Amino acid sequence: MLGGYISDLAAGDxxxxxxxxxxxxxxxxxAHGVEESWEGFHSSGAPGGRQMRPPTMIHxxxxxxxxxxxxREQRVGGAKGxxxxxxxxxxxxxxxxxxxxxxxxxxxxxxDKYVKRGRTYIDYYLEVRxxxxxxxTTYTDKTLLKxxxxxxxxx
Amino acid sequence: MSETRPPRDLAVGAEITGPxxxxxxxxxxxxxxxxxxxARGELAQVGSNIHTDEAYARSQGLPAVxxxxxxxxxxxxxxxxxxxxxxxxxxxxxxxxxxKPVPLGMTVVCRGRVLSVxxxxxxxxxxxxxxxxxxERGVKVVDGHARVxxxx
Numbered sequence: 001m002l003g004g005y006i007s008d009l010a011a012g013d014x015x016x017x018x019x020x021x022x023x024x025x026x027x028x029x030x031a032h033g034v035e036e037s038w039e040g041f042h043s044s045g046a047p048g049g050r051q052m053r054p055p056t057m058i059h060x061x062x063x064x065x066x067x068x069x070x071x072r073e074q075r076v077g078g079a080k081g082x083x084x085x086x087x088x089x090x091x092x093x094x095x096x097x098x099x100x101x102x103x104x105x106x107x108x109x110x111x112d113k114y115v116k117r118g119r120t121y122i123d124y125y126l127e128v129r130x131x132x133x134x135x136x137t138t139y140t141d142k143t144l145l146k147x148x149x150x151x152x153x154x155x
Numbered sequence: 156m157s158e159t160r161p162p163r164d165l166a167v168g169a170e171i172t173g174p175x176x177x178x179x180x181x182x183x184x185x186x187x188x189x190x191x192x193x194a195r196g197e198l199a200q201v202g203s204n205i206h207t208d209e210a211y212a213r214s215q216g217l218p219a220v221x222x223x224x225x226x227x228x229x230x231x232x233x234x235x236x237x238x239x240x241x242x243x244x245x246x247x248x249x250x251x252x253x254x255k256p257v258p259l260g261m262t263v264v265c266r267g268r269v270l271s272v273x274x275x276x277x278x279x280x281x282x283x284x285x286x287x288x289x290x291e292r293g294v295k296v297v298d299g300h301a302r303v304x305x306x307x
Contacts, residue, residue: 020196023196025192025196025197026192026193026196027193029189029192029193029198030189030190030192030193032185032189033185033186033188033189033190033192033193034185034189034225034226034229034230034233035176035182035185035230035233036229036232036233036236038233038236038237038240040241040244046241047240047241048241052244054229054232054244055232055243055244055247055249056228056229056232056249057193059190059225059228060190060193060194063190063194064194067194075204076191076194076195076199078202080203080204083215084204084211084212084215086205086253087223087224087225087253088224088252088253089251089252089253090225090228090249090250090251091248091249091250091251092248092249092250093247093248094243094244094245094246094247094248094249095246096245096246097244097245146215147205147215147216147217148215148216
């Protein structure tokens with residue numbers, strides 16, 4: 001179910017897309033935060049003369065689309081849900097670079113939600129395109145919705 | 156660093172490695188704040204979560220704070236940028252699984268091993284690699300694979 005907590009999401013839920021313009025600050029600040037010094041992520045002094053974002057920024061897009069679609073658990077805005085989630089798997093396919101100044105559209109859906117050994121997992125599929133339709137990144141993600149197995153109380 | 160040139164020295168079996176990095180509270184905060192800043196489009200400071208707040212991490216059943224797995228994914232990504240340059244940013248894939256928690260104080264090294272090198276019908280060359288992060292004892296904490304296409 002959209003509109004609630006992330007743990008309320010269900011297989012088949014289709015996210016309301018988000019759209020934004022990639023800025024130099026976004027690319028450079030993210031790269032800086034992970035000690036990534038390749039010049040192409042920090043300035044136009046890159047091959048091709050255009051600043052790009054690190055491909056791993058698809059994970060920021062995941063946060064953006066969750067922020068739009070899970071109104072009771074907006075982590076970017078500082079709001080926690082009932083339980084912390086644990087990221088388990090990241091899988092990004094990079095089809096083309098995202099350049100600073102481009103308008104990006106993030107769309108996606110929940111592909112699965114299941115219980116394994118008492119723990120609930122959720123699978124996402126996301127894709128990012130430029131406003132003119134060029135495919136930038138496709139992404140699948142597996143996240144554990146709560147660290148402790150069901151039936152074991154938190155201290 | 157490679158820009159668009161094929162990494163000719165990376166034959167099947169060749170290994171690549173990144174620097175050894177100790178996980179610190181500062182590194183966790185750098186990543187979490189940068190992720191929030193990139194999402195908001197303005198400088199932001201991370202608050203309490205399982206990566207930054209010991210009491211909150213324990214309340215969630217964790218033994219202590221743990222690093223966000225995306226920190227290690229980004230370190231592996233940096234290793235691929237170092238070896239493949241623009242080709243990695245243009246056309247590639249990267250999968251990482253966070254198989255063990257990374258606590259404060261653990262020293263992490265990223266590594267990769269070339270599994271195959273294939274010339275495609277387009278003339279491009281595709282490198283497939285196992286990639287992973289390991290601790291001081293050589294125990295894997297992140298496992299995965301990468302594929303990078305270098306154009307003809």
